[in-house]
Amino acid sequence: MTVTEPDPTTTGTRRRTHTWEDPLRTAAAAAEVDGLTFLRMMAAGEVPGPPIAGTLGFAVDEVDEGRVVFSFEPAEYHFNPIGSVHGGVYATLLDSACGCAVHSALPAGARYTSLDLTVKFIRALRAGSGRVRCEGLLVHLGGRTALAEARLLDAQGRLVAHATSSCMVFRPER
Numbered sequence: 001m002t003v004t005e006p007d008p009t010t011t012g013t014r015r016r017t018h019t020w021e022d023p024l025r026t027a028a029a030a031a032e033v034d035g036l037t038f039l040r041m042m043a044a045g046e047v048p049g050p051p052i053a054g055t056l057g058f059a060v061d062e063v064d065e066g067r068v069v070f071s072f073e074p075a076e077y078h079f080n081p082i083g084s085v086h087g088g089v090y091a092t093l094l095d096s097a098c099g100c101a102v103h104s105a106l107p108a109g110a111r112y113t114s115l116d117l118t119v120k121f122i123r124a125l126r127a128g129s130g131r132v133r134c135e136g137l138l139v140h141l142g143g144r145t146a147l148a149e150a151r152l153l154d155a156q157g158r159l160v161a162h163a164t165s166s167c168m169v170f171r172p173e174r
Contacts, residue, residue: 014077018054018055020054020055022048023048023050023051025047029047030047030103030111031108031109032108034106035104035107035110036063036104036105039104040063043062043063056078056092057072057073058093059072060100063100063104065104065105065138066104067104067135067136067137068097068101068135068136069133069134069135070093070096070100070133070134073131074126074129074132075127076127085124085125090119090121090125090152090160091117091119091163093152094136094165095117095150097134098149098163098164098165099148099165099167100136101136101137101148102141102167104138105141106141106169107171107172108172109172110171112167112168112169115166115167115168116166117164118163118165119163120161120163122161123154123158123160129154129155130155130156132153132155132160134150136149136150137149137150141169142169144168144169145166145167147164147165147167149162149165150162150163
């Protein structure tokens with residue numbers, strides 16, 4: 001990803017470009033191994049991350065069964081019209097953390113999709129806020145549904161947003 005940061009003495013157009021790899025390659029790799037192995041492979045760069053991670057600039061930092069941690073650095077390109085990080089960025093990160101926490105506990109061939117996402121916004125993030133972390137935790141994994149939660153924390157460890165999500169689980173045919 002290339003980001004051209006603004007010159008603080010001027011106003012004007014900024015430019016941002018990024019590239020991504022074939023997302024179907026990533027999806028195919030996900031179907032071959034259990035969720036924990038897949039997420040660890042993605043974190044290690046052995047399979048490409050999803051294009052949304054590059055678009056928003058977030059990374060997988062930690063993966064354990066039932067737990068995943070993402071991070072990102074808030075930047076201008078995340079802003080809403082009033083000069084702070086858009087709530088959709090928060091929601092995307094929280095949804096990803098919840099989904100991956102569920103995925104980390106699934107067997108090979110199983111898939112999931114979000115059924116809902118409830119987000120509570122607590123404080124604003126801006127460019128210069130520092131690197132923030134989003135921790136997703138699996139709360140319950142059943143036969144057809146799962147429940148997860150995620151917490152978005154600022155660089156000082158303060159809660160920025162909280163989310164809960166239920167997911168539908170699709171297990172492989174036996």
